[in-house]
Amino acid sequence: MESSDKILKKIMKKPKVNNQNLSAAESVLANENAVCSICGDRGIILQGDTAIPCSCMEQRKLFNSFKYARLSRELIGCRFDSFDLDYYNSGSLDQEHSLKAQKALKAAQDFCRNVLNNPHEIGLLFSGSVGSGKTFLAAAIANVLIEQQTKLLFLVVPDLLDELRATYDSKSETSEYDLLDIARTIPVLILDDLGAHNYTDWTRNRLYTILNYRTNEQLPTIITTNLSFDEIETYLGERTCSRLLQMCRIFRLSTEKDIRRQKYDKREKLS
Ligand SMILES: [Zn+2]
Numbered sequence: 001m002e003s004s005d006k007i008l009k010k011i012m013k014k015p016k017v018n019n020q021n022l023s024a025a026e027s028v029l030a031n032e033n034a035v036c037s038i039c040g041d042r043g044i045i046l047q048g049d050t051a052i053p054c055s056c057m058e059q060r061k062l063f064n065s066f067k068y069a070r071l072s073r074e075l076i077g078c079r080f081d082s083f084d085l086d087y088y089n090s091g092s093l094d095q096e097h098s099l100k101a102q103k104a105l106k107a108a109q110d111f112c113r114n115v116l117n118n119p120h121e122i123g124l125l126f127s128g129s130v131g132s133g134k135t136f137l138a139a140a141i142a143n144v145l146i147e148q149q150t151k152l153l154f155l156v157v158p159d160l161l162d163e164l165r166a167t168y169d170s171k172s173e174t175s176e177y178d179l180l181d182i183a184r185t186i187p188v189l190i191l192d193d194l195g196a197h198n199y200t201d202w203t204r205n206r207l208y209t210i211l212n213y214r215t216n217e218q219l220p221t222i223i224t225t226n227l228s229f230d231e232i233e234t235y236l237g238e239r240t241c242s243r244l245l246q247m248c249r250i251f252r253l254s255t256e257k258d259i260r261r262q263k264y265d266k267r268e269k270l271s
Contacts, residue, residue, distance in 0.1 A: 032063065065146050071139065071154045078139035080109055087133070087259045097254050101133065104251040108137045111220070112144045119187055120218040125248035127225050131258030134224035138190050141222055145188055152188040157195065161203050168202060180206060184213040187220075194225040196235060204236055211243045221247055 039045050039054035046052075066076060083105055088097040107124055115121040124141075126134040142154050163179060183189055189210070199207075214221050223244065225232065233241040255262075 062147065065149065069142060069146050069152045069154050071142050071146065075135070075139035075154070076143060078136045079143060080105070080140045083133070083136060083140065087262055088255055097256065100252055100254060104133075104137060104253055107249060107251055108141050111222070112141055112148075115145070115150070115188065115220055116148060119220075121220050123221040123223070123248040125223040125225065125244060125250045126253055127227070127250065128253035129226055129255075129258075131260045132253040132255050133259055134226075134253055135192050137253075138192055138222050138224050142190055150188055151186055152190065153182060153186045154190045154192065155183060156192045158193060158197050160191075161197055161199070164203050164206050165200075180210065183210045185217075185219070188222070189214065189219070190222040190224075192224050194223055194232070194236075195227060196231070199235055204240070207236065208240045208243070211240060211247065215243050215247045223248060 035041050036054060036056040039056060041056075043054055043057055043060075044051045045054050085098055085101055085105075088101040089095070104126060111121060111124055126137055128134050139154070142152055145152050160179075160183075167179070211221065213219075227235065229241060229245075232244065
């Protein structure tokens with residue numbers, strides 16, 4: 001069996017396919033609606049008298065994994081080898097931003113490597129302002145792990161809160177339970193944008209039950225937030241805050257200027 005180190009090296013430096021600068025996953029999504037030219041979407045081909053699975057089935061499985069994980073199309077392009085440290089160098093004299101970004105990147109890569117061997121690896125919390133690359137790192141982790149067939153769920157917290165509220169309003173206990181149950185028990189959970197949202201006692205409590213269960217079962221959680229710990233305590237309460245400290249290593253990301261803004265400026269300069 002290949003060591004997880006070797007596997008990870010391969011994934012992090014994923015060869016581009018079809019000369020279109022697409023990762024395997026992006027290529028799967030790009031061909032989402034195309035009919036398989038080998039099996040005509042039957043999923044099997046005949047070899048003599050025997051039916052064997054068509055090669056497109058692997059692609060389909062990967063596609064379904066991405067769908068299951070709820071990773072948005074935009075985030076499927078986030079890969080460690082395109083995490084650009086240049087965005088952290090501008091305007092900073094002491095390289096403070098860049099050093100923090102390097103540490104966070106290394107922690108994210110180490111997490112992927114370690115969790116393949118140890119499903120109880122400690123989680124990560126990336127904090128930083130809007131446009132500091134937190135979600136990019138969380139998505140890069142998701143991409144690596146999904147391709148390694150780790151069951152993972154990527155939940156954007158405001159969307160999660162909407163879903164929880166909707167199930168509360170409709171009183172459909174079962175669907176609320178399903179989503180919570182999956183979030184509690186999935187091997188790797190990513191909670192993106194744990195921010196200053198409109199929490200009610202009820203949603204706050206639901207979030208706590210997810211994090212509490214995962215801490216007790218030592219299931220890794222990756223969290224991104226633009227809140228400080230004092231603010232987390234204000235919005236989510238002391239017990240949730242203390243769970244987060246228990247279950248995650250913390251990394252801060254900062255830039256002189258919002259990375260989205262830097263990308264925009266760069267694009268404008270070129271056009
Ligand atoms: Zn096929």
